[in-house]
Amino acid sequence: MADVGYINQDSFLHRLDARTKLILMLAILVVVLVFTDPIYVIAILFLVLGAWKLAKLPLNMVGDIFKYFTGIAVIIFVLQAFFYPGETNLLQISNPIPAIGFSGYITLQGVMYGLALVLRLVVIMTVAPLLVMTTPMSDLMLALVKFKVPYRFAFILTTAMSLFPSIQNRAELIQQAQLCRGVGDFESGNFFVRLRASASILTPLILGAFRDSQILDVAMSSRAFGAPIQRTFLLESHFRQADYIFLAGSCLSLVGAVILRIMHLGVV
Amino acid sequence: MQNIIEVANITYAYPRTDIPALNNISFSVPQGQFVAIIGPTGAGKSTLCYCFNGAVPRLFGGEMSGSVVVAGKDTYENEIPVMAQHVGLVVQNARNQLFNVNVQCEIAFGCENLGFPRQKIIQNLHDALTFVGLQGYENRQPTALSGGQQQRVAIACVLAMEPDVLVLDEPTSELDPIGSEQVMETITRLNRSLGKTVILVSHDTEFIAQFADRVLVINDGSLVLDGSPREVFSKADLLSSCRIRPPQVCQLSYELRKKGFPITDIPITIDEAVTLYEGLQHG
Ligand SMILES: Nc1ncnc2c1ncn2[C@@H]1O[C@H](COP(=O)(O)OP(=O)(O)OP(=O)(O)O)[C@@H](O)[C@H]1O
Ligand SMILES: [Mg+2]
Numbered sequence: 001m002a003d004v005g006y007i008n009q010d011s012f013l014h015r016l017d018a019r020t021k022l023i024l025m026l027a028i029l030v031v032v033l034v035f036t037d038p039i040y041v042i043a044i045l046f047l048v049l050g051a052w053k054l055a056k057l058p059l060n061m062v063g064d065i066f067k068y069f070t071g072i073a074v075i076i077f078v079l080q081a082f083f084y085p086g087e088t089n090l091l092q093i094s095n096p097i098p099a100i101g102f103s104g105y106i107t108l109q110g111v112m113y114g115l116a117l118v119l120r121l122v123v124i125m126t127v128a129p130l131l132v133m134t135t136p137m138s139d140l141m142l143a144l145v146k147f148k149v150p151y152r153f154a155f156i157l158t159t160a161m162s163l164f165p166s167i168q169n170r171a172e173l174i175q176q177a178q179l180c181r182g183v184g185d186f187e188s189g190n191f192f193v194r195l196r197a198s199a200s201i202l203t204p205l206i207l208g209a210f211r212d213s214q215i216l217d218v219a220m221s222s223r224a225f226g227a228p229i230q231r232t233f234l235l236e237s238h239f240r241q242a243d244y245i246f247l248a249g250s251c252l253s254l255v256g257a258v259i260l261r262i263m264h265l266g267v268v
Numbered sequence: 269m270q271n272i273i274e275v276a277n278i279t280y281a282y283p284r285t286d287i288p289a290l291n292n293i294s295f296s297v298p299q300g301q302f303v304a305i306i307g308p309t310g311a312g313k314s315t316l317c318y319c320f321n322g323a324v325p326r327l328f329g330g331e332m333s334g335s336v337v338v339a340g341k342d343t344y345e346n347e348i349p350v351m352a353q354h355v356g357l358v359v360q361n362a363r364n365q366l367f368n369v370n371v372q373c374e375i376a377f378g379c380e381n382l383g384f385p386r387q388k389i390i391q392n393l394h395d396a397l398t399f400v401g402l403q404g405y406e407n408r409q410p411t412a413l414s415g416g417q418q419q420r421v422a423i424a425c426v427l428a429m430e431p432d433v434l435v436l437d438e439p440t441s442e443l444d445p446i447g448s449e450q451v452m453e454t455i456t457r458l459n460r461s462l463g464k465t466v467i468l469v470s471h472d473t474e475f476i477a478q479f480a481d482r483v484l485v486i487n488d489g490s491l492v493l494d495g496s497p498r499e500v501f502s503k504a505d506l507l508s509s510c511r512i513r514p515p516q517v518c519q520l521s522y523e524l525r526k527k528g529f530p531i532t533d534i535p536i537t538i539d540e541a542v543t544l545y546e547g548l549q550h551g
Contacts, residue, residue, distance in 0.1 A: 136369055138368070138370070214327070215359055216365075217327055218318065218323045218357070218359055219365035220367070221323065221326075221348035221349060222321055222323065222356070222357040222365075222426070223352065223365075223377055223426070223429070224348075224378050224382050225349065226381070227347075227349030227350070227352070227381050227382060228349070229349075229382060231380055231383060232379075232384060233380055233386070234372070234373070234379075234389045235373070
């Protein structure tokens with residue numbers, strides 16, 4: 001994955017309360033799951049990319065995300081295009097194979113649905129960084145706690161997310177160390193060579209993580225983590241006018257999406 | 269004076285090990301004392317540190333006998349977070365104990381867990397940062413600081429929780445000389461200005477000779493020597509059998525004594541050595 005973490009900028013999205021951003025993100029996800037017409041999904045995707053631009057986030061990272069995602073996207077698209085039961089036949093590619101539910105035709109609906117599914121995933125993949133890159137983990141944790149997520153869970157979730165880059169760094173370090181020792185070729189080589197090479201990274205990574213997690217456990221308990229005391233918080237969060245506007249917008253879009261759906265618009 | 273720490277006959281073995289890491293250790297520490305723990309690698313120094321707040325045996329498991337009481341609280345009866353109100357533990361590797369997004373959250377973390385009111389957290393955060401000389405670092409990412417700064421942040425983190433005792437496990441072992449000096453200076457002030465009881469594990473015997481009130485020597489899990497720096501650093505043979513490097517002024521004096529110089533009291537600091545050798549020259 002591309003290195004996704006908080007990017008310190010001054011933008012409308014950075015200034016929004018983390019709670020607003022969580023709700024906004026959920027609203028976008030729900031709306032994008034309501035529609036199966038790729039045109040609608042593309043419209044939402046452009047909205048999300050527009051937000052990337054406005055939040056002054058590096059758009060070339062979207063390219064990185066696409067790159068990692070192409071393989072899965074192709075598989076999803078092909079499966080849907082082949083197996084979605086549509087009416088408008090486009091192309092016959094074989095005789096029907098009822099055993100696996102294949103009609104032998106690629107249908108227009110199949111292609112459209114496959115496209116929408118891939119695009120939905122693209123939206124999901126681009127919305128998540130929008131939240132993570134504009135919100136410090138501490139604010140995100142506070143938002144989760146305010147949404148009544150248990151503190152312990154919120155802490156572990158946000159800490160794991162913020163530790164992700166350091167785990168990634170360590171994996172790269174171990175990979176280099178193993179390369180120096182002549183263990184495996186990570187880029188070329190056949191499948192088994194690469195598998196063995198990956199194992200040579202994973203073992204020290206997991207062992208190291210385990211050792212660290214024991215010390216981390218000691219360090220955290222030593223700082224009274226999990227004390228049977230009502231926890232207080234240094235950080236505070238307040239809704240501002242923009243938050244109310246965006247919350248209202250989120251609600252309206254949700255209602256709008258449901259109405260469109262009831263009118264059978266945006267569905268293939 | 270009342271003892272803030274009472275360690276009585278502790279013997280402890282990690283899970284799946286036969287040889288105990290700690291072997292029948294007993295000592296007590298009066299309030300406000302500055303105690304240094306020295307010993308070779310693998311002696312059990314870190315293990316002993318973990319005993320003060322009950323991380324051994326609570327988190328590590330294994331077999332333990334004997335008792336550890338800090339500020340009147342027995343580690344058998346009180347969970348680690350409860351002990352943490354009295355004992356601040358800074359573990360051996362600073363990087364592992366910094367896990368928050370910025371210095372401010374890092375230092376507030378312990379206070380928040382203890383349920384301090386927000387105003388008090390702000391005050392303690394400010395005081396602790398000032399104490400370790402890192403004002404203005406509130407929004408910096410802890411893991412992106414220098415080793416010495418990380419160590420001082422780690423000290424500020426426990427200091428803000430207002431413990432009676434601070435336990436510091438090799439805070440300078442990975443630091444350059446300047447970083448070490450700043451951390452050691454901070455630790456000295458913890459004891460001298462704030463009156464905190466300090467337990468310091470360190471290989472820096474020069475520093476210990478100068479500032480500690482008392483030295484515990486641990487070897488193979490046993491407490492082999494317990495005395496003032498002067499008593500401990502005079503015992504050349506015992507230290508060398510424990511693979512401990514005494515301060516260089518002491519080493520020099522051991523050698524000179526072997527060569528027949530009339531040295532009865534081994535000097536443990538440069539100043540003492542200067543006085544002694546001036547006396548030798550004139551006398
Ligand atoms: N988690 C563990 N599980 C099992 N054995 C351990 C564990 N941690 C330490 N030990 C063993 O216990 C003994 C004491 O270790 P400890 O870490 O307390 O030594 P130390 O004096 O702190 O050494 P150092 O100066 O290297 O930090 C050693 O023999 C060590 O191998
Ligand atoms: Mg140790």
